[in-house]
Amino acid sequence: MDKRFAIKFSGQSGQGINTLGKLLSNAIKNSEYPIFATREYPSLIKGGFASYQIDVSSTQIFSSSKQCNILTSIAKDALNQYIGLVSKDGLILHSVKDFKLNAEDKEYILKNNIKYLFIDTEKIAQESNSPTIMANIVMLGAIWKVIGLDFKVLERVIRKYFSTKKNIDIEAEVRCLKAGYNLELIKDIKIETFPTTKIKGWKKSKILTGNDALALGAISAGCRAYYAYPMTPATSILETLGNTYMETGLIVKQAESEITAVQFAMGSMYMGTRAFTATSGGGFDLMTETISCCGMTETPLVIVLGQRAGSGTGVPTWSGSSDLEVSLKGGHGEFPRCILATSDSEDSYELIQDAFNIAEQYQIPVIVLSEKQIAESLFNIKTLPKPKKILRGLSNNGIERYKITKSGVSQRWIPQKGKKTYLVNSDEHTQDGISTEDSKEITAMSSKRLRKLNTLLKNIPSPEYYGAVKPDIVFVGMGSTKNAVIDAMKILNANIGYLHYKYIYPLRFERILQIHDKGTKIVLIENNQNGELGKLIREQSGLYIQDKLFKFDGRPFFVEDILEYLKK
Amino acid sequence: MKLDINSYNTDAPITWCPGCGNFNIHIALKQALVELKKIPSEVMMSFDIGCNGNGGDKIDGFRVKGLHGRAIPFAVGAHIANRNMTVIADIGDGGCLHEGIDHLIHGIRSNYNITVLIHNNQNFALTTGQITSTTQRGKRMYGFPNGKTEDDINIGELVLSLNPTFYAKGYSGDPQGLVDIIKEGIKHKGFSVIEIMQICPTYNPESNMAFFNEKIKKIEKCTDINKARRYVLDKERIYTGVIYQNKKRREYYSLLKNRKNRKSELVDEVKGYNISNILSKLE
Known part of the structure; x- marks a missing residue:
């Protein structure tokens, strides 16, 4: 089973959450743990609630968890918003002065054995002879202490980042970081669930x-x-x-x-x-x-x-x-x-x-x-794959720009001095580009163009399959749903598979029909309300997928969404 | 092969009304290109939709008949890809001042090195005579038997308000005058706006030769914007020629810092690029 750990850094829009999140992500990666990080933020410049969640594991991950083990908050609204998403035995660190927990949150914290601490980061910044604007860096140091990683790694990341900024007192930043790290209040707090296995050399990986x-x-x-x-x-x-x-x-x-x-x-x-x-x-x-x-x-x-x-x-x-x-x-x-x-x-x-x-x-x-x-x-x-070969399908010169061919593809050559000129025409046209209203020519040209789709289909890869060789359930989806399902597979030793469409249209459907013909249960998973991929599959292949897992609340699929679905 | 006006002729059938201003505009455009020693394959013309656009098959060159209102941005995209081609956007008053007026405004502001020919026949002629913003107020047009309600746009006034680098005005009844200003416009390094008052005998018979001949006054090239503004605001006379030129403001591409000292065109640069240096910054 794959261990996951999540840290959520939250506050208002405009408080620098994004920068802090990026720095933390970088430092954890440089400590040789794979991360996945995502932002939630409002469509405004100041205010609302925003968060930066970093998921950490000992193997590569590609999705977010719904719950986090550590929640840090530097603004009231964010704290209110996210307390309910802290996992059992988790930790809440916040710097919101005079924050009063409501009864519901109080009960939640108690029931789930969550540690809840206020850190007066502004005061600590002042005590470190640093401006209060650096208070959030104190919080970063405190998180780092709790997850028990090497201070030097974080310090290097902070120094490198601020060295690119003008008029920043880097030593003052580092003093804040240290003060947060050495905070008496958190000295004995240990979060046991942080992954222990590193990947050697992972600090060279890319984010x-x-x-x-x-x-x-x-x-x-x-x-x-x-x-x-x-x-x-x-x-x-x-x-x-x-x-x-x-x-x-x-x-x-x-x-x-x-x-x-x-x-x-x-x-x-x-x-x-x-x-x-x-x-x-x-x-x-x-x-x-x-x-x-x-x-x-x-x-x-x-x-x-x-x-x-x-x-x-x-x-x-x-x-x-x-x-x-x-x-x-x-x-x-x-x-x-x-x-x-x-x-x-x-x-x-x-x-x-x-x-x-x-x-x-x-x-x-x-x-x-x-x-x-x-x-x-x-x-x-680790790094990006090798680049693909550039295929342009260009001709050096030609005669008729829209020549009717079996494949539907005509010669295309670049406009250039000395080359045969042509008319590119948005009106229906003949093979040489001249406008036409002739019924035979309209039919011939429309058919030629649509033939390209069949030619293309022959060169379109089939959807990719991940998971069990003989699965009980196969999810079918596109886009980021893949990441949640595959990450869930790593946690759960269930007999499941995932058929992933990345070449969507023209649609290849041989594979899904094979799975269906074997009698395997297929579940359509989509981050929308109507099942748009499912509709395309039905239109093209005739297969109607009855079982559906849809989500359309503005959030991506979390790992927990998949685990809960499979539990049912 | 000798380069002359026939080099630009095609055998496409004539589809314009007898007496249409487009005949002379095409002759003038062809003649200007010949006099500039441009052969058809080094000219790219982006045509709008309308009677002017129906000229796309009546002149040789690399031609595109695209979407209504979009002749300018298409031409800009083509120009940026290869500056060795002479790029001309050919558009009517409808497409230019209605569907695509933003492109005219931002084109002038950005000062791309292309030439824009605005065929101003004061109506949407291809769709059988609807109102445009250059149709005279009060004139009875398609669907409006009581006449046009809205005010007009004075193209010259609009263009000059945007600090252009080139604005010229011509008349389809004076093809030689058109040849001269089209040549000037193509030679100008920047966004050359050429307004051509075009005879439309079918839907705008009031603006006929007698009308123009009485009002038109040719001027010498003007480089004083205040004088140019007086020309375009004059209610009694219509001034033709290069109404305003500013050679001091540089054209868009030459201002791009990352293209300085690069000799090649974008069309020559489509090849694999090693991203390892950029990728190393993402560690």
């Missing part, structure tokens, strides 16, 4: 978000331009590509709207470079006319759709997976497209490369789905 990995994958794929309009949870791709653009030479452009961003990307791809854009649901809606246009004009396009919860503006900073249907159906008319879905940093890195290869070779729009839980969580991996 990166799904968005970091998407950005790096795009760079590896020879992408040369990124155009975007900010929208959570896709925004940080802009940051990663912007922070690296002096080295890479990538053109990074914030466009005036999502429509502009996607048109920029289409124009650049048409001209023969690689470019992409990323957005979330609302921005994607605005892009759908261009997607349809790319379908008709056979122009390659890559869009990353970072999903968040809800329609309208929904719950902007929370997670979900309810945009498969819009990515499948957004855009008028009938045209071929491809949908891929990431689940972690490794496949984010790989799938964006696939997306460029597919978009260019088949001359179609490709949509790469991500989720807030993937886009912004910290994945801790």
Whole structure:
């Protein structure tokens, strides 16, 4: 059985929770334990409740636990919000002056044998001759003492981080850290459940978000331009590509709207470079006319759709997976497209490369789905896989841009001086691109374009299977659901399997039908209300999956969700 | 092969009304490209939807007929990918001032090195004569027998309010004047906005040759923005020529710090990139 341990750092938005969480994640990783970290935060700059949860284990993990062993809080609302999520025998450390526990929380703490301590971090900071703004660092030191790791490792991380900042008194920070670590109040507190087995050499491992990995994958794929309009949870791709653009030479452009961003990307791809854009649901809606246009004009396009919860503006900073249907159906008319879905940093890195290869070779729009839980969580991996081969499907020159072929794919050559010119036409057109309204030509060209889908399907990998050879239950899902199910498998020695779709459309369904034919129970697991993948599977294969595990509360699947389901 | 106006001709059938201003605009565009010694394969034209867009098959070059209102951002994306191509966005008053007005505004602000031809025929002609923001107030149009209610947009006034680097105005009845300003616009390093007053004999017969001939006054190139503003605000006369040019403000791409000293174009750079240096920072 795999031991997991979770530390939740919580407070208000704007209190620096994110930075503290990142520093703690880094220090634990440098102590040679694999981590997985995720943020919860409100869609506001100051206030609300925010948290940074770091899950630790002795083997690699990819999901969060619902409960935490240590809860730290530096703000009242967060403390109120999260007390009920502290596990049995856990610890609460907080710095909220005059905080009064309500009766319910008091009883919860008592019943679960939770230790509850107030630390006057501001006072301790002052006593350490440090400004009170550094009070939160005291808390970091205290956590470190409780989990019993080497102080030097944390100190190195803190020193390295603050050495990059201007006008920071690093020694004052370290004094606070030490004061927290040496606090009399916590000296005898031991949390027994912290993992004991380290992975040798793990401090060399990498920590990166799904968005970091998407950005790096795009760079590896020879992408040369990124155009975007900010929208959570896709925004940080802009940051990663912007922070690296002096080295890479990538053109990074914030466009005036999502429509502009996607048109920029289409124009650049048409001209023969690689470019992409990323957005979330609302921005994607605005892009759908261009997607349809790319379908008709056979122009390659890559869009990353970072999903968040809800329609309208929904719950902007929370997670979900309810945009498969819009990515499948957004855009008028009938045209071929491809949908891929990431689940972690490794496949984010790989799938964006696939997306460029597919978009260019088949001359179609490709949509790469991500989720807030993937886009912004910290994945801790040994390193990224080797880059994929760049496949562009370009011809040197040609005669008819839209030549009708058996595969549906026509020659595409880059606009360039001396090459045969052509008209790329959003109107229905003949093989040379000229507009047509002829019934035979309309039928022939529409059929040609849709044939590309069949050609592509032959080269689409089957879903991946994880788990027992002869399972009693097989979960079927996409995106971050994989991480919770696989992490649950590590805890539970149950006879379960997981069939994971990352190449979503066109859909391969041989494997799921095989599982069904064996009489194995199949459970559809989705982070949405309608079972969007299940609907696609039914539409394509005829298989209706009766057993369902859906969650649509803005939270990803936690390990406990899977364990509880299996208990029933 | 000798480069002349025939080099740009195609055998696509004519689909414009007799007397349409587009005939002369196309002749002028072709002539300007010939005089600049551009062969069709080094020109990329991004066409909007409308009567102007239906010209996409009537001129040679790498042409794209895309979405309504989006000729400008498509052209910008294409330009950024390969600056060796001459990029022209060809758009009507409907697409430019309605569906895609944000692109005009941000294009001027960003100062991308492309040329925008606005065919201003004062209506949505392809959909049989609806109101645009350049249709004269009060004029009876499709669906509005009592006339247009809303106020108009003066393109020159709008453009000049945005600190442009190039704004010219031409008239489809003066193809030679158009050749001159299109050439100037293409040569200009920055976002060249060229407004072309276009005859539409079918839906806007009031703005005919007699009307324009009486009002038009040609000017020499102007580099004084205040003078330029007076030109475009003049109610009595219509001034044509290069109304305003500012060569001091640099175009977008040349200001990109991370592209300084890079000689290649983005289209030449699509190859594997070793990310190990970036990845090492994520330890």
